[in-house]
Amino acid sequence: MGKRPGLPGRVLITVAATAVLTGFATPPVWADAVPVVPSMPSVRALAEAPVDPAVPPATRVPEATQGERVEAVRSLGLDIDNGWLVLRDHDFVFKIFDTADPVRFPLVKEGALQAFRDGDTASTLFIRSGVTELAGRDRDNYARGRLERDQARRLKQSAAALVAMPVTDQQLDLGYRDFIYDLWHFVTGYPKVKAAALAAYGASEAEQKVFLANGLLAAKRQDQTDAINADKDRDEAEKVRLAARDARQNAATVVGLQTTDVMLDLADDFFIRKILEKAAPGTQIAIAAQASLSSAVPADWKAYLATGIYAARDRDVAVENEKKAAENRRVVREIKARAENGGMRPRLVAAAVAALAGSDHDIEAFLQTGQHAVPTQSLEATTSGVRGAYVASNGGSTYIVRGEPGTRSTAKLTDATWTIKDGLADPNCFSLESTQFEGSYLRADGDMVKLAANDGGTPFKNDATWCASPGTSGSGVSLESYSHRGHFLRHWGGQVYAAASTDSGTYNASWLFKEDTTWSVVDPDPEVTTPITLRWKNDDALRAKLGAPVAPEVYDAFGGGVRYRDYAGGRMYWSAATGAHAVTGAALEKYQSAGEYRWKLPTIDTTPTPNVEGSFTHVQNGGSIYWSPATGAHLIYGAIGDHYARLGWERSYLGFPTSDEIQAGNLRRNTFQHGVIDHDPATGRTRDYRT
Structure with a gap:
């Protein structure tokens, strides 16, 4: 199997996987045989997009x-x-x-x-x-928003009718604050209404709604009562009659019933019939009116006019809101399903899931703005050995890039972020717009994929449309060119093509075609892929052992440059001299107590011992950390370490070390489960013996 141009040393990461590919059995890994991890493609193995601070002609x-x-x-x-x-x-x-x-x-x-x-x-x-x-x-x-607008208009219309204020459509579309100002300005003869309106004018919108729905009526009732009681010449019967007329007049405003003096003097039950004629059939207002009329008790009629009609109105609003909320949730579920099926908008799926787990307000916010706040994604290669490379372009040709880590680990690959839009040629497909050059899209230009500005023409729209399907390698997504059917977005030698599995040319090779045309849709603005991240992404066994990162990567200029990053199951270290290696379990605690990379850097991962439960971690210059459940983790190095290695490590009669190297008189010593190794610095002699 030949190597691909631009990707030297491109192999699967684990020894076992390599053995399967080559047909050879994997030899046992002994403690004295440091396992060799196949080299990763270097950062420079991928062609990096050219840097041009000026706007490239292709994106004008x-x-x-x-x-x-x-x-x-x-x-x-x-x-x-x-x-x-x-x-x-x-x-x-x-x-x-x-x-x-x-x-x-x-x-x-x-x-x-x-x-x-x-x-x-x-x-x-x-x-x-x-x-x-x-x-x-x-x-x-x-x-x-139609239901909310209609409710708001009805609320304002009813409030205006309570004070006989004529209103225009323009006034009904005002905000609550401005409408209340107009109402306050109009009202005369109702001092408590005037005062309540002024207070509501400076309140929150929620409090303004309460004022229009209930506060205005309460203030008007008090003004009406005050006006009736102010006339000392009226007897009690007349006051009762006037109060009943006021109650009917107020109730009439709920359904927009125009009243006359004759109507206001009707008996309560007859007046309720007038309200029932005006109310929309099936509403809570109509149902409650009918229920009150079915009673022969006059007090029930009065109760309906005084409070029942308003409670029924509130129930109608609640029913409308419940229907609206149910419909909104249906729409969000539909958006979520469409995004899941499309495979290109996982952030939209996550936002929809969060909204559906929240309140009706969260649903409304998602539909209003939330669904439009997560349009961007990045595309990461999924081929083993190339993970951590992202589709990027700053005009013209398109590449997969990892970026240059330098002395940082949190730099962003901004050219690798794309706005995922409905396809320019087919809304069931997708177009990828550059976030750096708005209006420029990934376009299939023959077999090449280039970033070019949308010229508005049909050929461009066809070329810039990609249809997503489940990834051909079994995960992620694959993107087929809308204008070149059978050609898929593929990386080859660091560059991106619209390729077909025809073996008609290099980038059309059938070798790894499924893997190379499968992409992982990830969060936007991915970080530069450092050597540590590169290994973690491409070594499946190691990633399973370490788990997810739990902290950002750290760069330390010590010793020419060292990187490390914490994961759920350990810490990985890197230097240019040693590469990236993970230290885990009790070995990590011992390593850190010894000064970790300021002492020595690991040269292998923490590795299980082959015959008994335990582990070993080799570090620079022949040092090691050995651990077993019975003995704990201990350091062994120098002449004692060399002697231990010659004996066969833990497979010798000594077993595992039970101490770090210590001073014993004039000697240096390590104790073991079944013996001791002493080293005499004066003579250079090292010997082992049983205890």
Whole structure:
């Protein structure tokens, strides 16, 4: 099996896996035979994307076409005339801002203003995709908000009717604060209403809603009672009659019933019949009215007019809200299922899951903004030995890159982040827009994959559309070119192609085709892949042993540069001289007590001893840490360590060490389960003996 150009030493990580591929059995690993981990491809083994601080020609955005302009305007439900079409993109966007309905298209209006401020390129991009995208969001939000708007309008209409305030549609669409100001300004003859409105004007929106629903009525009732009681000439019977008229008048406003003096003097049961005629059939208001009429007790009629109709109105609102909440949850479940099936938006799936686990408010927030806040992802190679490389481009050709760690571990591969959009040619597929060059997409240019600016033409849209399917190697996703069916996004020699498994050329080779065309969709802005991360990602056995990272990687300039990172099951160390190795279990505690990398760096992973339960960890210059359940972890090094190795390590009669190296008179000594090794620094003699 030949090596691939640009990927020297590309092999599977574990010895066992290599043995399967080559057909040879794996020899037993003895304690004195340091296991060899096949070398990883170096960071430089992958072609890195060229760095060009200037905007590459491939990503320079051409002006919007006339067709794109027409589509943009029609997405707002507007007619377009020739006067629009002769404008420059920048002026065209201002025309959109000036014309868009602020109630139905607030996001479009805000986006147009921002694009106009940002200049010509932003204006072109806004025409090309921003208008239609934001208009769709505005339409969805407007449709979802219809019930809330209708409830708000009814609430304001009912409140206005309580004080006989005429209102326009424009007033009913005001915010609660502004509407209450208009109400306060209008009201005369109701001092307590006036005072309550003034207090509500400075309150929160939630408190303003309570004022319009209940506080205004309570204040008006008090004003009505005060007015009745203020007339000393009225007898009690007249006061009762006037109070009953006020109650009927107030109740009538709930259903928008226009009243006359004759109607207000009707008996309570007859007046309730008038309300029932006006109420929508099947509502709680109608049901409660009918229930009160079925009673022959006048007190029940009075109770309905005084409190029952308002409680029924609140139940109607609650029923509407429950239906809206159920529908919103259905929509979120649908978004989640679609994202799961597409495979390209795991962050959207996670956001939907979190929303569904939350409150109705969380659901509403997800639909309003949350689903649009997670559009970006990165694509990571899944082929063994190449994991940790991400699709990236800063104009023109596309590569898989790991980045240069330098002395850091948290630098971001910003060129490897993509906005996942519905396919330009087919909304059931996807287009990948660069977050660094807005308006530029990954495009199949023949067999090459390049980052190029959207010119608005159909060929570009076809070339920049990729259809996702479950990964051909059994995990992740594979991306088939919409315009070149049978060609998949593939990395080869560090570069990215639209390749087919035809063996007709290098990047069309069938060898590892399934692996190379399978991608893991991961979080955006991935960190530069350091040697430690590179090994962890590509050594499956080691990753299973160490578990997930629990802390960021640390770089220390000591000794020419050392890296280490903590995982759930241990710590991995790296230097240019020793490579990346993991120290785990009791050996790690002993290693750290000895000064860890400032003492010596590990040259192998902590490895199980072959015949009995235990482990060994070799470090630079012949040192080791040996551990067993019976003896614990101990250091052995120098002449004693060399002698122990010659005897056969723990397989010798000595067994495991029971102490670190200690001073015993003039001698250096390690004790073992069944003996001792002494070293005389004066003579250089080292000997072992039983105890």
